[in-house]
Amino acid sequence: MYALAPPRHGTTIHLESDHVKTEEDLIQASLTGDGGAYGVLVKRYQDRLFNAMLHVVGSPDEAEDVVQDSLVQAYVKLHTFQGNSKFYTWLYRIAFNNALSRQRRRRNELSIEQSREITGSDPVDRHEPPDESMLRGERVALIHRALELLSEEHRSILILREMQDTSYEDIAEILSINIGTVRSRLSRARIQLKAQLENLNSDP
Template sequence: MTHDDGHLIQATLRGDSQAYGKLVQKYQDRLLTALVHVCSSRHEAEDALQDAFVQAYLKLSSFAGGSAFYTWLYRIAFNTAISRRRRRRDESSVEQNRELTGEEPEDDGEGVDENLLRQERAVQVQRALGKLSDEHRAILVLREVDGCDYDHIADILELPVGTVRSRLHRARLHLKEELSAILQAEGSEDGYG
């Protein structure tokens, strides 16, 4: 835990709500980016993040400081997102996903074909992620999207490092299978398969 986080936590516990607001500002963007990939919807991720910050505030006195505050907060946010996802099992279509995330492609100087291909691949990966179990999805997002190392993932998910490694391996295999199935289905729809 950073000294700054510790100071803000203590101030919050003494009743300084502005101190907690600073913690929220410090971590909200980073957490939201990860949760969008877990929830497959920016709106759902924002709701999960808000719930997680409320839960963290209510549980703040139980934070023992054994791990970084961000790790503790991340665990709450992921558990919240997964719980919400389990309650809302319905799958959304690609078009609905675009509507919900509100994200439009940015012009980065690439040709139209390259940009469209990259967007299509991103949608395919997102669809494949959506078909994975919550455990596999969470571990892939932590490793591949947020760039967490194995020890950090183990702390967040409260798992032994060996379990993280094996679960990540299985998650990658399942993602590959789902992507293959999506590509095959799209190929047959286009008359190429």
């Protein structure tokens, strides 16, 4: 039987509820206490969610933590799922918000460390995570640097559309905005990203 805490990324799950096929059936079974049914949902979506979060946070270890936390959170909040969107869209929204919260905390911690460094405390180790250069080379690393310079709302919408190929409808659902706002915000975000890339490319 599948326990509340989801398995680590890549773990093979063997469940008694594998005969349940439809997403709606799996959700209903989970709500009645069938942990195995939720395990099937995890098995179905965890790899896709991991790959999506990897684009957001840039670190495999952190992406795995985001996925694990979000799957547990989704289990606890499953009774709030109304079925107005796809289950994966709802799950992605939970994970995406968790990832952004982690990044905000990390930036705050970095700001504290920088302040300590300026005041004479021990130097801070600023090694970047082992990420883009191994995965996609210098061009992607430059894009991620440019993304970090954007506002959170513009960075979020670019990740969803350009990196995850998320539909406008799903972006609207995830970010709680209308389709018109998706289009206008995406247009502004692309302009800002282009400007940041030009600035980075012009740096000596």
